[in-house]
Amino acid sequence: MKKRVEPMMRGEMTGGATRHVLEVDDLGPDGLEEVLALAERDPAALPRTLEGRGVALVFEKPSARTRNSSEMAVVALGGHPVYIQGAEVGIDTRETAADVARTLACYHRVVCARVMDHGTLERMAGALDAADVPVPVVNLLSDRAHPCQAIADLLTLRQHFGVTGARERSVAYIGDANNVWRSLALAASMAGIPTRVASPSGYGPTEADIALVRSFGGDLVVTTDPIEAASGADALYTDVWTSMGQEDERAARLAAFAGFCVDESLLALAAPGALVMHCLPAHRGEEISAGVVDGQQSVVWQQAENRMHAMRGLLAWVTEVAK
Ligand code: CP
Numbered sequence: 001m002k003k004r005v006e007p008m009m010r011g012e013m014t015g016g017a018t019r020h021v022l023e024v025d026d027l028g029p030d031g032l033e034e035v036l037a038l039a040e041r042d043p044a045a046l047p048r049t050l051e052g053r054g055v056a057l058v059f060e061k062p063s064a065r066t067r068n069s070s071e072m073a074v075v076a077l078g079g080h081p082v083y084i085q086g087a088e089v090g091i092d093t094r095e096t097a098a099d100v101a102r103t104l105a106c107y108h109r110v111v112c113a114r115v116m117d118h119g120t121l122e123r124m125a126g127a128l129d130a131a132d133v134p135v136p137v138v139n140l141l142s143d144r145a146h147p148c149q150a151i152a153d154l155l156t157l158r159q160h161f162g163v164t165g166a167r168e169r170s171v172a173y174i175g176d177a178n179n180v181w182r183s184l185a186l187a188a189s190m191a192g193i194p195t196r197v198a199s200p201s202g203y204g205p206t207e208a209d210i211a212l213v214r215s216f217g218g219d220l221v222v223t224t225d226p227i228e229a230a231s232g233a234d235a236l237y238t239d240v241w242t243s244m245g246q247e248d249e250r251a252a253r254l255a256a257f258a259g260f261c262v263d264e265s266l267l268a269l270a271a272p273g274a275l276v277m278h279c280l281p282a283h284r285g286e287e288i289s290a291g292v293v294d295g296q297q298s299v300v301w302q303q304a305e306n307r308m309h310a311m312r313g314l315l316a317w318v319t320e321v322a323k
Pocket residue numbers: 062063064065066067141149279280281
């Protein structure tokens with residue numbers, strides 16, 4: 001059987017390496033800058049790198065923003081998005097993650113997936129690399145990381161503070177040190193933005209997380225005190241206390257996170273006019289009060305829109321050298 005190859009596309013890859021993006025640090029600091037620049041570029045001025053090509057969007061979990069922003073980003077680059085529910089392809093139930101990836105790569109220029117287990121993405125990317133198939137795998141959220149969200153969040157911070165201004169601001173994340181926190185903290189560190197994280201004991205970052213974030217040079221303060229984290233911060237960020245896949249832990253988490261709600265009293269301790277950020281979906285009255293998420297300082301809808309611009313930049317980057 002003749003192996004399917006794409007010599008034109010392979011030639012476009014930097015150093016011949018496929019640009020998988022499973023976590024935001026896969027971009028490297030320079031790549032992150034390139035993606036942000038592409039995201040900010042007039043869509044009409046972007047090369048239509050997906051012209052006539054498919055992009056697979058596999059979802060093992062629900063999504064509003066990620067699915068819609070990804071579909072629209074694919075269309076903006078001339079491509080055809082194909083939405084696939086996890087149960088349809090049955091990763092590791094109907095067939096292996098490797099076989100799903102190899103199959104989708106027969107039709108698509110990029111394979112994007114939202115998965116229960118981050119290791120699934122690693123096996124998909126590994127299978128494509130082992131077979132020398134130059135189709136990038138992009139993480140649309142896993143239990144470990146949410147790189148597409150972090151890119152959109154950096155875009156939002158820069159729109160408010162400017163590129164250099166953002167490096168003099170601090171972003172305080174109050175809540176679960178989860179997938180959204182990990183990618184945000186990494187991306188901020190790569191971009192030189194100082195961050196703080198406040199989580200209840202047992203829900204904070206691991207030593208490995210802290211070391212990785214700091215390895216990019218960014219300042220990171222870790223605490224169990226939301227007041228310490230929020231005081232004087234230029235942005236307050238939070239996310240749900242119970243992520244998708246953790247539903248069985250909901251009661252324990254509600255108890256553990258008491259006192260970590262981003263509400264009016266916490267916001268009052270932040271810098272005047274501090275931004276309020278949330279990746280959404282939000283649970284008003286749990287991790288954030290309705291008055292704060294729907295208030296004047298909230299930029300959550302700007303973050304949501306930026307998901308589309310960020311994805312356009314990311315897809316352009318994985319399919320073509322950025323410069
Ligand atoms: N923020 C985010 O990823 O939203 P969805 O789960 O709706 O895609």
